[in-house]
Amino acid sequence: MRKIIINGGRPLKGKVTVSGAKNSVVALIPAIILADGVVTLDGVPSISDVDSLVDIMETMGATVRRDGETLEIDPRGVQDMPMPFGKINSLRASYYFYGSLLGRFGQAIVGLPGGCDLGPRPIDLHLKAFEAMGASTTYEGSNMHLVAENKELHGAHIYMDTVSVGATINTLLAAVKATGRTVIENAAREPEIIDVATLLNNMGARIRGAGTDIITIDGVTSLHGTRHQVIPDRIEAGTYIALAAAVGEGIQIDNVLYEHLESYLAKLEEMGVRMTVSEDSVFVEKQTELKAVSVKTAPYPGFATDLQQPITPLLLTAKGTGRIMDTIYEKRIGHVAELAKMGADISTRSNYIAYQGPNQLVGAAVKATDLRAGAAMVIAGLMASGQTEITNVEFILRGYSDIIEKLVNLGADIQLIEE
Ligand code: UD1
Numbered sequence: 580m581r582k583i584i585i586n587g588g589r590p591l592k593g594k595v596t597v598s599g600a601k602n603s604v605v606a607l608i609p610a611i612i613l614a615d616g617v618v619t620l621d622g623v624p625s626i627s628d629v630d631s632l633v634d635i636m637e638t639m640g641a642t643v644r645r646d647g648e649t650l651e652i653d654p655r656g657v658q659d660m661p662m663p664f665g666k667i668n669s670l671r672a673s674y675y676f677y678g679s680l681l682g683r684f685g686q687a688i689v690g691l692p693g694g695c696d697l698g699p700r701p702i703d704l705h706l707k708a709f710e711a712m713g714a715s716t717t718y719e720g721s722n723m724h725l726v727a728e729n730k731e732l733h734g735a736h737i738y739m740d741t742v743s744v745g746a747t748i749n750t751l752l753a754a755v756k757a758t759g760r761t762v763i764e765n766a767a768r769e770p771e772i773i774d775v776a777t778l779l780n781n782m783g784a785r786i787r788g789a790g791t792d793i794i795t796i797d798g799v800t801s802l803h804g805t806r807h808q809v810i811p812d813r814i815e816a817g818t819y820i821a822l823a824a825a826v827g828e829g830i831q832i833d834n835v836l837y838e839h840l841e842s843y844l845a846k847l848e849e850m851g852v853r854m855t856v857s858e859d860s861v862f863v864e865k866q867t868e869l870k871a872v873s874v875k876t877a878p879y880p881g882f883a884t885d886l887q888q889p890i891t892p893l894l895l896t897a898k899g900t901g902r903i904m905d906t907i908y909e910k911r912i913g914h915v916a917e918l919a920k921m922g923a924d925i926s927t928r929s930n931y932i933a934y935q936g937p938n939q940l941v942g943a944a945v946k947a948t949d950l951r952a953g954a955a956m957v958i959a960g961l962m963a964s965g966q967t968e969i970t971n972v973e974f975i976l977r978g979y980s981d982i983i984e985k986l987v988n989l990g991a992d993i994q995l996i997e998e
């Protein structure tokens with residue numbers, strides 16, 4: 580079993596560079612299946628979700644070369660074969676193979692997606708879109724069977740009942756090679772969607788409107804290879820900014836697109852966080868007294884649900900009371916009980932989290948209940964006096980590239996140990 584051990588209370592300073600976006604790359608890799616040539620991705624984070632996706636691509640017959648942050652994939656050998664189990668079940672994003680395999684072969688048998696337990700995570704909107712494009716979708720055992728009539732999807736007019744990142748991207752993947760025009764209304768507007776559309780367009784697809792709530796896709800018959808730079812991870816950036824405000828004595832976070840973090844940075848300003856935002860970096864000063872604020876998550880460009888847990892330890896340093904309400908994943912509250920074990924005045928109510936500060940946390944044995952809760956525990960451990968031991972660290976390593984090295988470089992006393 581692997582654990583993270585942190586001796587808290589160290590002054591952290593220096594520079595940290597944000598890696599490529601996890602939520603982009605987990606869609607970009609399956610998207611490559613649609614190309615008839617080699618696609619090279621630059622800025623690929625070193626996270627275990629990427630290792631799993633590479634493994635799945637190789638199992639299907641793709642040729643993959645990885646060199647540092649560069650990933651070169653030749654998908655021409657990918658076979659039309661069932662992908663029932665193994666790594667597929669460990670990843671939420673494995674649902675992107677539904678769209679890309681359907682787009683390439685007109686059919687797919689894929690295991691059900693895994694990922695973090697944030698309460699119910701339905702995929703009805705993904706299936707509704709595939710059905711509108713002429714595919715049948717049936718569960719058989721623990722597999723999803725998707726079959727397009729005559730193995731060919733057709734364009735469709737699709738209205739998303741809920742704004743969904745996954746369903747929007749999956750519809751793009753299925754639609755780029757479908758015959759005719761597909762229109763997605765009430766599409767999600769996250770930067771990762773623009774990133775996927777940019778890759779697909781550079782492969783020869785005809786997608787317009789990515790980043791707005793209406794996306795139009797005109798199907799093409801083939802897509803070719805290309806080279807693509809993955810956008811910076813705005814959630815990793817937000818995590819390091821929160822950490823810098825909570826325990827930093829002057830930390831510069833590089834490779835940040837502040838346009839992707841506007842609502843988050845506005846919330847930090849409301850707390851009184853002193854920072855300098857530049858074109859591609861954010862410098863966070865040592866903070867004195869911060870003000871408690873309330874946070875409510877919303878689809879992009881609102882406050883990201885993925886940053887709700889990482890900002891919580893910072894909120895606990897502030898003076899006053901506040902509420903955290905996650906309107907996307909109401910059950911994303913695994914960090915609350917763990918922070919309470921460290922002495923935080925925080926608790927869950929009917930549909931929100933209530934906290935009161937300021938708090939001086941004390942090191943404890945805690946667990947990462949999911950990926951972003953894990954990030955919260957790391958920040959809390961750095962803030963606390965004494966030693967914090969975090970278990971279930973696999974979650975953290977799924978999404979934070981080189982987290983131990985990056986924190987050691989800032990002066991943290993943190994280690995990943997194997998027991
Ligand atoms: C993605 C991100 C995840 C982030 C989430 C919301 C990836 C790999 N993961 O997850 O980190 O927390 O966006 O920003 O990119 N919903 C339905 N039916 C569906 C699909 C979704 O009801 O078919 C609901 C969900 O329960 C949720 C909301 O829509 O309440 C948004 O979910 P969605 O944007 O789809 O999340 P994911 O794409 O799974």
